Amino acid sequence: NAGVTQTPKFRILKIGQSMTLQCTQDMNHNYMYWYRQDPGMGLKLIYYSVGAGITDKGEVPNGYNVSRSTTEDFPLRLELAAPSQTSVYFCASSYSRWVTAFFGQGTRLTVV
Amino acid sequence: QQQVKQSPQSLIVQKGGISIINCAYENTAFDYFPWYQQFPGKGPALLIAIRPDVSEKKEGRFTISFNKSAKQFSLHIMDSQPGDSATYFCAAFLRGGGSEKLVFGKGTKLTVNP
Numbered sequence: 165n166a167g168v169t170q171t172p173k174f175r176i177l178k179i180g181q182s183m184t185l186q187c188t189q190d191m192n193h194n195y196m197y198w199y200r201q202d203p204g205m206g207l208k209l210i211y212y213s214v215g216a217g218i219t220d221k222g223e224v225p226n227g228y229n230v231s232r233s234t235t236e237d238f239p240l241r242l243e244l245a246a247p248s249q250t251s252v253y254f255c256a257s258s259y260s261r262w263v264t265a266f267f268g269q270g271t272r273l274t275v276v
Numbered sequence: 277q278q279q280v281k282q283s284p285q286s287l288i289v290q291k292g293g294i295s296i297i298n299c300a301y302e303n304t305a306f307d308y309f310p311w312y313q314q315f316p317g318k319g320p321a322l323l324i325a326i327r328p329d330v331s332e333k334k335e336g337r338f339t340i341s342f343n344k345s346a347k348q349f350s351l352h353i354m355d356s357q358p359g360d361s362a363t364y365f366c367a368a369f370l371r372g373g374g375s376e377k378l379v380f381g382k383g384t385k386l387t388v389n390p
Contacts, residue, residue, distance in 0.1 A: 168319075204285075206365060206380035207320070222377055254319050262308040262369045264378050267319030 166190050170255050170268035177245040177275045185240040185271050187255030193266075195258040196238040197222075198230065200251040201270075207254065213238055214261070245275045278303060280368050282381030289388050295353040297384045299366035302347060306368035306379070311340065311351050314363045314383075323364075324351075356388045 171186045189196065194215045199207040209222030213232040227249060229241040238257075242249060252272050258265040281300045289295045299309075310325035326333045326340040326349065333340045339352040353360055366381040 204382060206282075206382045208380075209377050212377070256319070261376060263310045263322060263325055264367075265322050267321065270317075270319050 168255055168257050168266050168268040170253075170271050172271060173269065174272050175274070177242075177273065179245060179247065179275060181245050182241070182243050183245070185242070185253055185255070185273075187238045187240065187268060188236050189238075189255075189257040189266070190236065191257060191259075191266065192235060193257040193259055194235070195261060195264075196232065197256040197258070197264055198228070198238070198240045199254045199256065199264075199267075200224065201254060202251050210240065210253075242273075247275050249273065250275045278370060278379055280306075280366060280379050280381045282366050282384060284384060285382070286385045287387070289356045289386065291356065291358060291388055291390050293356050293388075295351075295356045295360065295386055295388070297351045297364055297366070297386070298348065299350065299368075299381050300346075300348045301368050303370065304347075305370055305372055307371050308369035309340070309342065309349050310367050310369075310378070311338075312365040312367065312380075314365065320365060353386075356386075358388045358390050361386055361388050 168189045197212045198210040208224045211230040213219045252270050255268040256264045311323045312320035313323045314320040337354045342349045363383045363385045365383045367378045
């Protein structure tokens with residue numbers, strides 16, 4: 165049972181480049197999330213999904229896009245990377261809307 | 277107000293002591309309160325959670341105390357161990373308003389000295 169798997173673990177992007185952060189879960193959870201974590205700031209919700217085909221914005225969605233074509237996968241797309249998107253990104257999934265139960269290992273992204 | 281205020285920012289405790297981390301909120305629309313533990317380089321892990329109709333919940337050495345009237349909740353780690361050294365985040369689930377979400381505190385870095 166792999167849980168929530170994110171790739172890549174590390175990435176350096178140049179300003180203006182684009183990339184997709186991959187996330188997959190094998191627990192058949194309906195709820196999936198993308199968070200970003202900045203030093204000393206806790207976690208901020210970027211986007212979330214309550215099931216395949218359904219996504220919604222979180223607190224900080226600008227500069228990001230998501231899709232949810234299957235229950236298992238929830239990729240995060242960064243368009244036109246900016247230095248402000250330098251952060252650690254966590255994908256997560258849950259069996260419940262009230263709590264984010266399982267997090268991935270994170271992707272450390274640096275935009276230079 | 278959609279904030280959860282967490283204190284202290286850092287905490288140093290001796291092995292065997294009690295670690296106490298506090299969180300406060302203002303919005304009564306928060307209605308579920310989980311705590312997370314995060315080790316360096318890892319994702320957060322759900323530790324324990326409490327509903328607002330319960331005043332205390334205990335799991336092993338970890339206890340959440342909840343004071344609904346004061347809008348405060350806290351995590352107590354009894355018999356703290358060096359392996360408990362991590363960053364702890366409180367959170368609160370904001371319901372309704374078309375955008376339900378988990379709001380996190382800024383974290384407390386706990387160091388347990390041997």
